[in-house]
Amino acid sequence: MKLDLSPMASAPPATAKRPWWQVASLVWRILLATVGGYVCTVALTSLSARLCAVVFGLPLASSLLSMMLLSFLLYSITIMAVFASQRLGRTSLWLLGTTAAAMLLCQLPALSGVAETLMTTGAKVS
């Protein structure tokens, strides 16, 4: 039986007990969407900012700001995707995998160099 809290559905009374795994699944989905989605958004924002900095030769601060302006849109899409998914386990793996991949790609010499240059040379006014 699927967990259905919709006000429109012919739902069981709110007082009816639900199996613990359904509640746990819902809690995990909410955590995955909010916390996991946030970390994934930050990772993808960082990666895309570094890519823009390298490809277009922009200062990292400017490219990061550009991506941050779009980050709430990305975060919203991620949350909606998590809530729309039918297979929570597969979605969890996708989200964690994407986050890990983005964080690892940020460590590539070509991309991490953007930030390291900044650290060694100090703050540069764009």
Next chain:
Amino acid sequence: MKARFRDSMNWLHTWAGLVVGWVLFAVFLTGTLAYFQHEISRWMQPELPAAASPEQAVAQAQQYLQQHAAGSDRWTIVLPGDRGFTTDLFWRPAPVAETASATSVTQPEKRPTEKRPANRRFERASLAGDGTAATARETRGGQFFYRFHFDLYHLPVVWARWIVGVCSMLMLLALFTGIVIHKKIFKDFFTLQWRKGHKSWLDGHTLTSVLAVPFHLMITYTGLITLMFMYMALAVSANFPSSQQFFAQLQGDAPPVVASGQPVALVPLEQIFRQAQTELQGADISLITVHQPGDAAAVIELREASTNSLGSGGRELRYAGSSGLLLNAATAAPYPEQIRHLLINLHSGRFADPLLRWLYFLSGLAGTAMIGSGLILWSARRASQPGAAHIGHKLVHCLNGGTVLGLPLAVACFFWANRLLPLQWPNRPEWEIHGFFAGWLLMLLFSLLRNPKLLWRDGLRLLAAVYLCLPLLNFFSSDRHLGYSLWHADWVFAGIDLVFLVTGLCCLQTARVLQRRLASGSQSAIGGAATANLAETAGASNR
């Protein structure tokens, strides 16, 4: 989750909207009122004379600060602009031994939850148009609504902003999912049905949503952008050793101003103000900061106002305080920073002329109505289901009444307190705010205790009474009553009194409609029972 994408989005729309709906309602309503924060402040200080011109205000501010804040290391002057009526001055006082204590007209800027060391606290004074300290009644005025809509109250600022941020994010989700689930969004818009119980609430929710959906999307997204550096701080710290380096790279790094210890008279600020206006091609200037005034190393910073156009604001000029020489030319910020600035301007609407400001205001009211109708819709639909007696449903019903009726009552109580509290009442601004929360609490208690079927009718009658009496109260408590304002074409005072009247009449009319329905024994408009197939009809139309 759900089998169909649209069902999943419907679930997310319902719960994302419900969980934070009450906070969002408060944020939307106070934010909407904040579009007229200067006008509200003006209404709440009827004793104030007309404002000074910007040049006069600058000269008056310098004179006042030289007398009262001579030992301070920084002065900040907020100019009145087109809509303001006072020049606001802030300074950090020198150690007690070096300067006289603040005079009785100064008002320390404080929040109950903020604790700063005594020597770090800013002193504040407001100058009237004649250059003297404003002797009007002390009040937070419209500024209270402005601050409340993102700082809330009785909460640490950081916590409050995070709460508002989370609520805004959920609002954004509710908007996106709302667009997804309403497949026949425009058809629904043109088939508004009155007196159909829950169906009417759904139609009303759809109508207020669709009518201003670009505004709702814009205001929510740009609201998140205004506090983006707080919410996305992790992205900054993941890429920069410190946030200071990020901002230095983005906006340039102004060197700190260190006092030389050699006293030199400050150049006339009025002269610098004129120079800066020329340098900025006549743009308005909103803020002047003087670092180390009276020292040879003094620096004067002037910031462009964001009132000229959507893209205006943000340019800064720095002058030497001892010689008046321009230290840096105004340079354009990087494009992403300009876009961020533009989005913030779009949110705050400071550039808007009166007509556009009224459109902002009406759209904000539509957003508030959208949230309110969504909350009521949730409660009304559930009333027909078997679990209607569940404590959660009762809680939602009470919170709906306490918030949707309570916030307007709280706003009215804030204005009543402004007129009823004695002028010399100690800590007067705080007591006005206590009045605001007392009104809110009163309606929460009322919704808890009152028969659910009669709650909305009686609540609306109460609202009608307090709003219709406000112009009367203004008549008896000040000489700027509606008749005087209309006669003298003072549209600030007249406009606010008329808005009170219109609000009161709307509440009265709605209460009368509810009374007629109760009397005829028809289905309750808000909290009554509904037939089972009505929920299905509503659900079907939603799809």
